[in-house]
Amino acid sequence: MKHFEYLEPGTVDEACGLLKQYAGNARVFAGGSSLTILLKQGFLQPDALINIKKIDELRRIEESGEDLVIGSLVTHHDIEVSEVLARRLPVLCELEHDVANIRVRNMATVGGNIASGEPLTDLPCVFITLDATVRIANTSGGRTLALEEVFVDYYETQLQEDEVLTHVVIPPLPAHSAIDYVRFSSSSVVDKPCIGVAVRMTVDPDGGACREVRVGLGCVAPTPMRARNAEAALEGQPLNDDNLQKAARAAAEECDPMDDLRGSERYKREMVAALVRRLSSRVYDQARGGRS
Amino acid sequence: MAISERPQSAQDGQRLDYQAKLTGRAAYLADMKMPGVLEGVVLRSPVAHAWIRYVDTSEALKVPGVVAVYTKDDVVQGTGIEPYYGPVFKDQTIVAVDKVRHVGDPVAAVAAETREAAEEAANLIVVEYEDLPPVMDVQDSVKEDATLVHETVRIPEHGFADLAELKPIENTNVCTHFKLRKGDIEQGFAECAHVFEDTFILPTTQHVALEPHGCIAAFQPDGRVNLWSTTQNPFVVRTQLANIFKMPVSKIRIMVPYLGGGYGSKVYPKIEPLTMALAQKAKRPVRILLSREEVFYTVTKHAAFIRMKTGVKADGTFHAREAEVFLDTGAFAEIGPRVAKKSAYTAAGPYKFSHVKIDAKSVYTNKPPAGAFRGFGVSQSAWASESQTDIIAKALGRDPYELRMQNIYDEGDEFVTGEKLWSIGVKGCLEKVAQEMKWGEPMPAPDDPSKVRGRGLAALIKATITPSISCAAIKLNEDGSVNVFTSTVEMGQGSDTAMAAIVADTLGISLDQVSVLGVDTDVVPYDLTTSSSRSTFHMGKALELASLDLCEQLRKFVSEEHGVPFEETRMEGGKVLFRENALDIREVLFNHFGMQGGTLVGRGEVKTSTVDPDTGDKTTSSFWFVGAGGSEVEIDKDTGRLRVLKHATAVDVGRVITPLGCQQQLVGGAITGMGQALFEQMVWDNGILVNPNLVDYVLPALGDMPDEITPIAVEVPHKNGPFGAKGIGETSLIPVAPSIANAVDDAVGVRIKDLPVTAEKIFLGMLDK
């Protein structure tokens, strides 16, 4: 591992200032679970690590008006045991039981999970189906982006060299809605996910038509993605075998999986179809049953 | 000799090392502190196969803190060493000399004051390679136009007796070819109503012992050298080092702290020759601790490609078995030739065949060297044999349990080598497993309609290394307590406790009076190896004999002192008895030495041979270990995902010595087997290992385990084992994979012939049916 400066800014502004100063040769260091591996393998050789863990304001999970705001330093384990989330979005707490292992969950953060641009993750897929946005701080005032737009390619995001991701903002779920997520591992239960599928929808109390359908797919494209053709296949109609099948096939076609250790392209497409089918009907039932 | 009663002292289940290990105070090699030690870092080949044109160390030597850099020049010109070594063939060198033969092959090493300096220097070494086409699997490697991994292979003068007939086949990549023949195979097939032919595949895997390999070497002012090493067979390593460095073994002292797991990955020289060479050149103590990634480049389990052809009579009698077993031994022979040989012996499984033709080839490729792995070639051949047994049962409409029972070995049956099998409780193991799995009863339907269940069985037979030697000594102290001197390496298997229990029970003293020293080749007597599930049987017996030797000495003192005939004395409960008298050990010693003091030494040795000393019969193995396993699985039809719901494993242990230790070995082996069955494989892309880390090389986790893994100890005592005990370390691993594949076929009718059994293979198998 190459020698590097280790800096601990106390505020977000300070962190952005330092990043600017190093002009691309510094890295934000949050939980370090991803970064440390890359440093050790020599894939990254920054001149400085900017450890942001002293910035307490980034550690909170808060309700702000109707919105939920999750600070970028919130860890996987914080989410797993959060009372606010257990009440508002239990799907997040539940999925975290299966993320990595307790050692990684204790260290790794939401910000790192997103900013690393890692392809095999869970939270971003769910956040996308929740229409989440992220707040980004920089040396020129900051900006807000739809989470979906943050991701560019494998390990590549929109974040610029002086930017710190500070919060994920999740708008409230409409009434008569439900959301659920399946984390599908093709081998050991602790392996990174092979596929993640999240489905959210609102169901008309009368008539039972699906509205605001979101189908999020993780691990089957360079970035987490929405399966918009699948969403369209369900939108505006009550769920039935026919449109369920259409949605499943559409999702399988519009994703872009790679052959890798966790499965072939063919298998992954088949799994996307199977899981979209299974999950959509489960979420539909939940939304109709009034559970949100 | 009559078989003694079951040992009593370890019945409560406590391990001697549990407190030290639970509290983290047990010291492993990496915990050791040594004044003045330099850190050694290895530069490894980034390419799978290439000529080395030159190695330039000038920049590396300029890094502050660097003391020595070791390269091929030191191997060939330097210090009067023998450049070539290896347990079977001399095809290894301390660092690569002419060629690199796999990614991760050591090319140079740096010793420096700090690890950082050593790493920096290693990165500054310039090596120019001239690429050669790599051969990455056995099928390519045996083709006529394949690039040779070794242009020539040197054969040592004094090799292992059991491998003497095996030689590399010149101008090919075939390292060895072992042939096993019985009867007339063509006639055999001609006599059969049904003939089955299948091909089975296993990938390369790694042991992933918790503790990576490490070594510390420190030369003494008088020219002797002390090494601390993570080795399962210090005496074999000592011999190899003595040959390389041209020193008498008396000047090489190897000490082995607690080992953090071995599973075969720590037999034969690994990092020891390089550590010692670096220490010699640096004239300072050096330690090398491998990273997890380096472990993947150091030793693996043989990948295999197996063609199996089986002829069966109309009534289901197994009659003819032909098998061609290709084992991928990687870049160096290591112990691969013996792995292939052992694989051949059991390619007919635990079944009676009249005609057998087995060809087992150990084949060089440009992968890291494959060596011993818990199961030693048998998990490969059993994968093929036990899978095919179920293929046959299904085709004939027979129950797989019944078909096995019809053909399985029994006491006194003739093995494929022609010798008779004794102490062979495989039938009992299969029976017990079937009972435990509720074989024949309907399975409860899963709650979830997308899930289906199935059950599968598998059985096995395996040999232990023969001939071999175990010597042991026990020191009886003036207070009646004893120190045990054994070279059996405590690597988590619980051997210290088992050995102490055998001593305590034979002497009739309590377990807390017994201390096991730990391994130091300058002190403990010779033992061949802690592997091959041999320690309890061989070393345990040597210690029983050493204890009996002490008993005899004590009785002799009493007989002389009290004028009683020796035959009228006996030892029981830690006392020497004669007439109405009972003298405890301490009194006997006091009387003998005339004061509180003195030492008695008891000696024991076990040497096995390929001829049974009692009967004169051929014995390929000093004992056979046999067992059976059963799995019940549940499969999600929509995804192919499999869960093992239950696994039962029965092992003929001969006699239980330590009940808890025995259960842990059986369950532990089964868990390792689940990893091999379901997840583990090293994957290459263009000669590069894709997953030399524990994120992408997937190990089984607790959450993957069935709710129940039931260990069953079947006891068919062996006449030569201590208290009748046999080895148990490897047995339970072997049936896991085939029993799971058989259960998958039972559940969804998909036959998986290549490991691991993944969700994808099951799913696509269902889809493509």
Ligand SMILES: Cc1cc2nc3c(=O)[nH]c(=O)nc-3n(C[C@H](O)[C@H](O)[C@H](O)COP(=O)(O)OP(=O)(O)OC[C@H]3O[C@@H](n4cnc5c(N)ncnc54)[C@H](O)[C@@H]3O)c2cc1C
């Ligand atoms: C063994 C293992 C198993 C895993 N399994 C899973 C899994 O099942 N599911 C899953 O989703 N993930 C999994 N991961 C990935 C892990 O969750 C992510 O790596 C983690 O969330 C990253 O968080 P971190 O705080 O450790 O990031 P770090 O390693 O500190 O940083 C990662 C990257 O993000 C940048 N960064 C971090 N925070 C910010 C910020 N606030 N603003 C700007 N840039 C930032 C860093 O500069 C760096 O480039 C696993 C990781 C490991 C090691």
